[in-house]
Amino acid sequence: MKKPELLLIDDEPMVGQRLKGGLEKLGCAVEICEDPARALDLIRKKNFDIVITDVMMPEISGMQVLEAARTASTQTRVIIITGFATANLAREAMEKGAYDMIAKPFKPADLRKLVVKAAVEMGYSDIKEY
Amino acid sequence: MPFHIRDKTARMAAPDDKDLLDRPIFSFRLQIILGFFTFFILSVLITISAMITINKIEKRIATVQTWDRFLFNIEQARRWEKNFFLYGTNLKDALESTGAALEILNENINSLDSSDYSWQKEEIIRHLDRYHIELNRLSQLVESNRSQPAFQNEIEANLRQFGAQMVEEAAEMAAREYEMVSRWLHLLQKVPAYFLVFLFFLMIYMTRFLSIRFMKPLKYLVNQTRRIARGDLTPLRPVRKFRDEFTTVEVAINRMLKELENRQKSLIDSHKLRAVGILTAGVAHELNNPLNNIMLTAHTLMEEFTDIDDDEKLDMVKDIIGETDRSRSIVHNLLDFTRESKSVMEPLNLGRLAEETTKLAVNQAKVRGVPIHIQIERHLPDIIGDRHQLKQVFLNLVLNALDAVGSDGKIHVRVESRKPNLVIAQVEDNGSGIPADVLPHIFDPFFTTKPVGKGTGLGLSVSHGIIAKHGGRISVESAPGRTIFTVTLPYYPTARGNEEKPGSSEEPPH
Known part of the structure; x- marks a missing residue:
């Protein structure tokens, strides 16, 4: 059974560290990335099913990651996580084709629910919250 | 009540007037x-x-x-x-x-x-x-x-x-x-x-x-008013050996200076509150990161409590404590800037001060996606100044620079010493520059090019006042793509702590 490919980008190392295990338990193949520049490279090389990205990062913003992911594949679901959730940012993200946005601080279960929802929509039926 | 206030100012002005009035009368x-x-x-x-x-x-x-x-x-x-x-x-x-x-x-x-x-x-x-x-x-x-x-x-x-x-x-x-x-x-x-x-x-x-x-005292007074117009609010000193009708004017000017200083102080305070307002957005973002880490760690700990060993649990608790500390220092940093404080002149490392202040604005810069580079000379001599007021000046310059740059903006903050006894701090941005017809007015009070509600037009005038009070200068040179605000402050060789460790150089804070 093919696992949904998931990329998580946040310059805060603890975010990836804490979320990785839970997301893998859902049945995803999870890749963690703290450097958005490296993330852009990864996105260009490989089609991820789901990309979870922070917005405010040094040098490269989550919006650029969103654009890159949507350019690489329109199928990719991009979930934005941000500590600076404003209406403007939400509008911009949605216009650029983000799947959803979740404001920091959030519970891991909330993100997992979103990931499950996205994966199910993409046809990965055996993904579910444990 | 007004009587009380007048009485108070009269008493406050007394020590300054003493020198002027302690001369024999020769009217x-x-x-x-x-x-x-x-x-x-x-x-x-x-x-x-x-x-x-x-x-x-x-x-x-x-x-x-x-x-x-x-x-x-x-x-x-x-x-x-x-x-x-x-x-x-x-x-x-x-x-x-x-x-x-x-x-x-x-x-x-x-x-x-x-x-x-x-x-x-x-x-x-x-x-x-x-x-x-x-x-x-x-x-x-x-x-x-x-x-x-x-x-x-x-x-x-x-x-x-x-x-x-x-x-x-x-x-x-x-x-x-x-x-x-x-x-x-x-x-x-x-x-x-x-x-x-x-x-x-x-x-x-x-x-x-x-x-x-x-003519002599008149000329003296004219020169003094010029000095005052430049923002130097030090009271007039007696120049003649005796007292005359001009002394009344001098005493009145000193009283006015005292009032001006009080006004400027409240202006500085109100402007500080505005800066804090601008900072809050950045601080909210900054604060949400450790909060998120705490939330994620606590939830993970709860969810996997039975699956993980004690060492891992301890690591997570330590992480939570660490992130709480981080949150506290963020709040502390903002409060330190906001805090009502008496004006204290103390030896300061301008480099470290600029670095601390810039960090306050770094989150705001992150929100805008603008990198800030800090370059600070090692072993800077100490200057004598008011920590909070100088912080306000730097914050204002950095926030202005942030406003000036576009999406590909870059900001450089430099602090270095210059001969014979100056420390200069520069804030450079690569924004569109200040138009030549606006440039002479930017330090005027209430002058602003920002839309109504965005700027009070007091930031630079307040900064100018603060720097003048420190015996320094603030100047600007601007061309499209390169605007540099330069703060020049004198240091005195007697100031101790010249060997204090300065902030590391060439470090982009993120």
Whole structure:
């Protein structure tokens, strides 16, 4: 059974560290990335099913990651996580084709629910919250 | 209540006024009064001496008249005497005239005493006496009707001798007195002319002296107002050794400076609150990161509590504590900036201060996606300053730079020392630059190019005021793509802690 490919980008190392295990338990193949520049490279090389990205990062913003992911594949679901959730940012993200946005601080279960929802929509039926 | 406030400012102004008021009074009023008093005394002296001179002349004229009358009577007597010897008549008349002459002399003996030639007067009196005696002897001789030609001849010779001497001497006296009178008159003619010339020069001197006395403090005040206009609010110091009407103005200016300083302080405070408002967005984001970490870690701990070993649990708890600390320092940093604080001048490392301040704005910069590079010289000498106010200046410059740049913006913060004793801090951005027609006004109060509600137009003017208060300068050069604000502050070699470790150089904080 093919696992949904998931990329998580946040310059805060603890975010990836804490979320990785839970997301893998859902049945995803999870890749963690703290450097958005490296993330852009990864996105260009490989089609991820789901990309979870922070917005405010040094040098490269989550919006650029969103654009890159949507350019690489329109199928990719991009979930934005941000500590600076404003209406403007939400509008911009949605216009650029983000799947959803979740404001920091959030519970891991909330993100997992979103990931499950996205994966199910993409046809990965055996993904579910444990 | 207003009375209370006035009372308070008066008391507050007192220590500064003390130096100004602790001088002896030498007011312009007094100076003008003294000037006119000098004129008056001089005029009185001149008038009195003129009156004395005129009085003296009057007396001399009286003396001359006395001598004239005396001379007239003597000459009359001599004519009668001559008549007697020629025709044997008029001897009585001669005696009478001599008597009259004697009477005149005796009557005026006191006024004649003032004469400088008393010995001559006595000589005349002696000769007159002898003449009178000889005449009496002649008269007795004639009355006795005895013809004694030899005796008469002797009397005649004596009469001629004493008469001639007396007339000559009296005439000389009269002439001398007359000459004296004309000399005095001559003097009296000259004195007013001299006085006028003297008065003229005295007036020129007084005018010059007074105008210089007026102009000097005026010039000083004009220069002081220029200094104040540049934002230096240090009170005026006494420059003259005495107090005058200008002191009132100086005291008033010092009071005004005190007020201005109070106003500026409240302006600084209100502007600080605005800056805090701008920062809050960035701080919210900054704070959400550790909060998120805490949330994720706590949830993970809860979800996997039975699956993980104690070491891992301990690590997670430590992470939670660490992130809580991080949150606390973020809040502390903002509060430290917001805190109402007394103005304390202390030795400061401007580099570290700039670094701390820039970090306050880094989150705001992150929100905008603008990198801030900090470059700080090692071993910067300490400057003396107010930590909170200088922080406000840097924050304002950095926030302005953030406003000025576009999406590909970059901001450089540099702090370095310059010879001979300056520390300069620069905030450079690559925004569109400040138009040349706007550039001269950017430090003016209430000048803003930002849309209504975005800027108060006070930031740079407040910064300018703060830097001026520190004895420094803030300047700007701008071209499209490169705008540099430069803060120049002096340091004093006595400031300790020059070896203190400065912030690391070339470190982009993120």
